[in-house]
Amino acid sequence: MGLSRGMALADARAICPDLATRPADLAREAAALGTLRRWASRYAPMVARDGVDGLMADISGVPHLYGGEAALRDDLHARLERAGLTAASAIAGTRGAAHALARHGGGILAEGRIADGIGSLPVSALRIDPDTAEALARVGLSRIADLIGLPRAPLARRFGPGLVMRLDQALGVQSEPVAAEAEAPHFGVRMTLPEPIGLQSDVMAGLTRLLDRLCASLALHQRGARRLRLELRRVDSGAAQVEIGLARPMRDPTRMVALFARGVEEIDAGFGIDALRLSAPLTEPLAPEQIGGSPALRQDDALADLLSSLGNRIGFDRVQRLLPADSLIPERSYLLVPAAYADAEPGPSRAGPARPITLFPPEPATVTAGTPPASFRWRRMRFTTLRATGPERIAPEWWFDDPAWRSGLRDYWRIETREGPRLWLFATPQAPGAGRNWYVQGEFA
Amino acid sequence: MLHDRLRHSNQADMPFSLAPARVHEAEGHGRRAFALFQAARHKGPLVWILPAHIPERPMLRGLPEGVGERLHLLRPEGETDLLWCVEEALRSAPVSLVIAEPEKPVSLTAGRRLQLAAEAGRTTGLLLIRRDAGSNATETRWRCEPLPAMAADSTPHRWSLNKNKKGTTGSWVLNWDGASAAFDLVAAAGERHQPAEPAR
Incomplete structure (x- = not known):
């Protein structure tokens, strides 16, 4: 069509009058790429994001499991296509070469043929900044093959060390590992039972065990749960769900289990429950605390427990606190905010004209x-x-x-x-x- | 026994002390002022439970000193949820005073339940009720009315103790300005020996 990235919208409309446009939602795109990255870990142990629109996988030692590199790439494309995604991919001996090839046609480069394979590509494929690419084009170096033969020292002196480094990385002279980011901790535990259970006490016993494991994992990552979700699968493949909120981040199993009691009471167990899954969809950082602290600390804990149990029944937005606000308008001189999400602040001074109670x-x-x-x-x-x-x-x-x-x-x-x-x-x-x-x-x- | 001793020790210097770990009732036009007066005299977190559809809200700048930051406002929908909230709050130890505004008369069963919850949590409760909508289970019942002031800077109230399970009843007129826990009783005779307006 002639449309390209970075084009002005007016130009694009001139070329293609019935162009449909949407504002870019970068946060959701990044989240989708993160999900795709997790999925892509089925092909390689190390998968990293590559820019905002690419993934880089280190598939050393993997292709034979799929019957060769071509079969692996076909499998990848077939699955992505089934999911409705259009993707371009390339397999090469180095990260730089794979990056360049994937954005210019894609394909597979055999071992030792990197220089031939990417030689015909434009220099901008080397992950260099646009200024350098333009400067190279101005002196007539438009393809990568033009650069490979040139002496390194003058090239580095004129265009900076970045260009030489990218060239060496693409050709495999300089190593560049795939730096896969750490997996975000996942707070979810499950339990499958050999025989279905139906008694409330049995569910609570199972829940206690799950909570112990979940809280251990929360403690390991120094986080506290703010919401907890218990999903119960019934034998007849029905599902039930209990969700509770907490007035502040917490990882104390005994205090959490009490909040589940009311929700578990209302569950219809049907012919029995044979799987439990407990997850913490919302967590917040929670530093380790001194146990058995001062009476004031224990009182705060007890108050937080009260607010949690009240909030779970009448809704957390109905458990409120009064906070001062900067306004002379009586209605706006204070705020009613959910107590679970705001700390108490010292009240305003009573100076000035009297105010009603x-x-x-x-x-x-x-x-x-x-x-x-x-x-x-x-x-x-x-x-x-x-x-x-x-x-x-x-x-x-x-x-x-x-x-x-x-x-x-x-x-x-x-x-x-x-x-x-x-x-x-x-x-x-x-x-x-x-x-x-x-x-x-x-x-x- | 503990209640009695506390009550007696308080009764000597302060007729308006509510017996701890019991539920009390207040009615009349000045019941919210009475509740805030009690809130100012209790240390620790306070819970005020009022139905969601009631238009009145406590105004932060008008509350007695130190009450606003300790106050938690619960606004449940429906009478059942309200009574449940009262019971839950009474049962929890850190709360010092629970103020609630039930819409309907509290039944004897509900009243007893609240008393048991208050004893379990060692928490004092105060129900702000409509006139003559009290429960027999209450420890004390107060009728609170604001009075017109004779002098410009006084804010008199009449607080009468109409029902008391463990003591005598009485009626007091006092000046309380709503700023702190301090008050001053007006002489029982109620007759002024000086003119109402200062001589000019």
């Missing part, structure tokens, strides 16, 4: 004339003003479009009533019908 969305009050009103009705109760403190004028934050504050300024009054309650009222002087719009928003102690 409870706050609620503004409720209209029916008032008589006057500022502040001499009497008003609110929640079907009649109040007479005894003493009023105010007004305290609060202006809306113009950088937020808050529907509740569209009525403009608010004049807040602390009104003590003859009936007893001390209420927080406000008027909206900028709204139409000023003087009649009074709202109750809070109650003082």
Whole structure:
């Protein structure tokens, strides 16, 4: 078609008017490549990422298992095609040669024929930066074969040592191992049973054993679980699942098992369960702790346990904590955040005008004339003003479009009533019908 | 025995101490103020359980000093979940005070269950109930009403102890400004010997 990587979108559209475009999602692409890398480890023990779009496998000693290099490459392509992926691949004696060939046609280079095989490829195939490639093209060195015959010292002096190193690596003069990255630790354990089980106590016993193994693995990697998932496979190949959340990272089997009790109770075991699988989909770093610590530490643990068990029943977003926020708007002067994901912060100072102990969305009050009103009705109760403190004028934050504050300024009054309650009222002087719009928003102690 | 001794030692200097490891009730318009007063007098983590659909929320800047950072707010949906949360929180040892706002009257069975949970966890509970929606299992029941102030800077409340399983009842008028745990009792006679407004 004539489209190529790095092309401007307008140019590409000019060539191919009905081109469909999507924004690149680099994070998901990298994740997909990581998954493909794990899959590709079926062909070689060492598989590494090669750039953002390639994989490099060291298949030394592997091809005979597939019946030769060609058969291995065919097998790879057949499987990728079945999965719906288009791929290009090459097998060569060196990493550099394989990289170059895979991006320029692909194929298999026999032992000792590297120089011939990649000689006809452009110099940019050597993993050199574009500036060097352009400089080489300017002096007429466009193919790799042109470089191979040249004396090394002037080449290095003119184009830098990087070019010579890449050339040597491609030709096999300089070694370049495949550096496979370490496998990310996987926190999942399973247990298959010879006979199906159906009793709750049996499931819990199995779970305890799984938890012991999982927690040992978590401790080894200094991590704590934040979510745990128990999958149970029934004999009739049905499946059940129990998932729990934890108010903070944890790897203590005895405390975790208690949280599973309620979920396991509700499972329908059917004709029996013959496999259990426990995994920790979400983990967080957790440094080793001193055991049997101070009473304060044990109290924190007990509180975290309480928040975990409450959160698992009513939802973690309903177990909240109050955090101060930087705003003069009463509704936004504090935040209600899930307690499991936020630590307590020291409260704000009580300096400044008094604030009510409870706050609620503004409720209209029916008032008589006057500022502040001499009497008003609110929640079907009649109040007479005894003493009023105010007004305290609060202006809306113009950088937020808050529907509740569209009525403009608010004049807040602390009104003590003859009936007893001390209420927080406000008027909206900028709204139409000023003087009649009074709202109750809070109650003082 | 322990309860009695604690209660008596407290009763001498402080009529508003709630017996520890028991569940109490408060009703009336000023019940939330009473709950915050108790929260300020309890050391340690606090749990406030209120139904999800209630519009009232505690306002952080208006809470007594030191209460905001210790407070955990639970907002369960439904009465069953609410009572379950109360029981669970009462049963856990580190919590010092559990405040809950049940919507319906608490049955005798539920009330007894909460008392047992409070004893198991050595935690004090305070239910903020609608008027006359109390349970017979409660240890004490308070009626809390804010009073109109005669002087500009006073915030009087009348807190009456209407039911007490292990002691006498009573009624007190006190000034509590909602800032700290400090309060001052107004003389029982309730009659001022000076004019309400200072002479000009």
